[in-house]
Amino acid sequence: VFSNVARAPEDPILGVTVAYNKDPSPVKINLGVGAYRTEEGKPLVLDVVRRAELQLVNDQTRVKEYIPIVGLADFNKLSAKLILGGDSPAIKENRVATIQCLSGTGSLRVGAEFLTKHYHQNVIYIPKPTWGNHPKVFNLAGLSVEYFRYYDPTTRGLDFQGLIEDLGAAPSGAIVLLHACAHNPTGVDPTPEQWEQIRQLIRSKSLLPFFDSAYQGFASGSLDTDAQSVRMFVADGGECLIAQSYAKNMGLYGERVGALSIVCKSADVASKVESQVKLVVRPMYSSPPIHGASIVATILKSRERNRTPGDWSHIIKQIGMFTFTGLNTEQVAFMTKEHHIYMTSDGRISMAGLSSKTVPHLADAIHAAVAR
Numbered sequence: 001v002f003s004n005v006a007r008a009p010e011d012p013i014l015g016v017t018v019a020y021n022k023d024p025s026p027v028k029i030n031l032g033v034g035a036y037r038t039e040e041g042k043p044l045v046l047d048v049v050r051r052a053e054l055q056l057v058n059d060q061t062r063v064k065e066y067i068p069i070v071g072l073a074d075f076n077k078l079s080a081k082l083i084l085g086g087d088s089p090a091i092k093e094n095r096v097a098t099i100q101c102l103s104g105t106g107s108l109r110v111g112a113e114f115l116t117k118h119y120h121q122n123v124i125y126i127p128k129p130t131w132g133n134h135p136k137v138f139n140l141a142g143l144s145v146e147y148f149r150y151y152d153p154t155t156r157g158l159d160f161q162g163l164i165e166d167l168g169a170a171p172s173g174a175i176v177l178l179h180a181c182a183h184n185p186t187g188v189d190p191t192p193e194q195w196e197q198i199r200q201l202i203r204s205k206s207l208l209p210f211f212d213s214a215y216q217g218f219a220s221g222s223l224d225t226d227a228q229s230v231r232m233f234v235a236d237g238g239e240c241l242i243a244q245s246y247a248k249n250m251g252l253y254g255e256r257v258g259a260l261s262i263v264c265k266s267a268d269v270a271s272k273v274e275s276q277v278k279l280v281v282r283p284m285y286s287s288p289p290i291h292g293a294s295i296v297a298t299i300l301k302s303r304e305r306n307r308t309p310g311d312w313s314h315i316i317k318q319i320g321m322f323t324f325t326g327l328n329t330e331q332v333a334f335m336t337k338e339h340h341i342y343m344t345s346d347g348r349i350s351m352a353g354l355s356s357k358t359v360p361h362l363a364d365a366i367h368a369a370v371a372r
């Protein structure tokens with residue numbers, strides 16, 4: 001009965017790796033897939049991920065039960081905080097419905113399925129060009145895909161004029177797919193001023209922003225700066241959707257871990273929206289996998305744990321072999337006595353005395369000294 005099935009073409013991105021694997025040449029280089037590689041070209045697992053996994057494996061209380069349809073509660077909370085900021089009023093007001101999904105793609109798809117069922121407009125504008133899977137994900141979810149101008153090949157920069165014209169001509173209520181940062185494939189992002197103009201246009205036309213955040217941490221080196229575009233749209237009190245992927249920034253590609261957040265006008269709306277997203281997920285894959293989200297939650301929690309009071313950016317800014325920590329004599333004495341860390345009483349530490357293994361011990365000791 002399947003003899004008439006035609007052969008489908010390889011995926012244009014994943015197909016590059018298929019072709020690469022077939023090539024027997026010793027000088028071959030794969031520049032197709034966006035994935036960390038070691039100097040030898042081998043896949044790389046980040047140290048933080050290995051450490052989190054060890055911690056999880058050693059925890060005998062952990063079981064393999066199904067997790068809820070919406071995923072791990074801790075993971076969802078920490079993901080919303082990562083993209084919206086720890087002090088986001090939208091989070092405090094419980095206006096954000098966050099659902100653990102299957103990486104970035106799954107988050108986009110679940111968001112699109114929800115919009116098809118519950119949003120009054122089914123047109124989505126996506127940048128030209130964009131990640132090749134976007135039009136397919138949205139089309140198959142039942143949305144109608146249109147393009148807005150984004151890249152100008154003559155300047156190899158943003159076609160801001162074209163972008164504003166095309167979004168200006170979009171029908172009221174249309175959904176707009178925006179790359180939160182590090183636009184794929186162009187690597188061209190709007191400036192903060194341009195983002196502000198885009199925001200004003202989107203809000204004035206009641207368009208609905210749908211952010212794809214697959215590269216938080218890759219654009220400016222700061223997780224917070226990379227989330228500025230999204231946070232601008234959340235700060236104005238309006239609605240938006242956000243699809244987060246941990247494939248790239250935690251190197252968790254195959255774990256398929258991501259989150260969909262839907263920012264609503266009130267806590268009541270957010271809880272109703274969440275109840276409907278559950279109805280999208282249940283017949284699709286029932287509930288998400290536990291392992292990848294546990295890794296992310298473990299890592300993000302340890303990042304939360306310290307939050308040592310004060311600004312510590314001087315540790316990175318100061319040059320030379322030493323850091324003048326700003327710790328006072330009493331704090332230094334405390335760290336030596338209680339935490340066995342030795343330094344001069346003026347708070348100077350030799351960075352050369354640290355290793356990646358001992359940094360967490362120092363960070364905990366500084367935290368204890370400062371938080372006393």
Ligand code: PMP
Pocket residue numbers: 034102103104105106131179184212214245246247253258
């Ligand atoms: N959006 C963009 C812009 C991407 O580049 C990618 C990964 N290439 C994704 C989403 C989704 O990837 P994943 O499903 O692996 O998280």
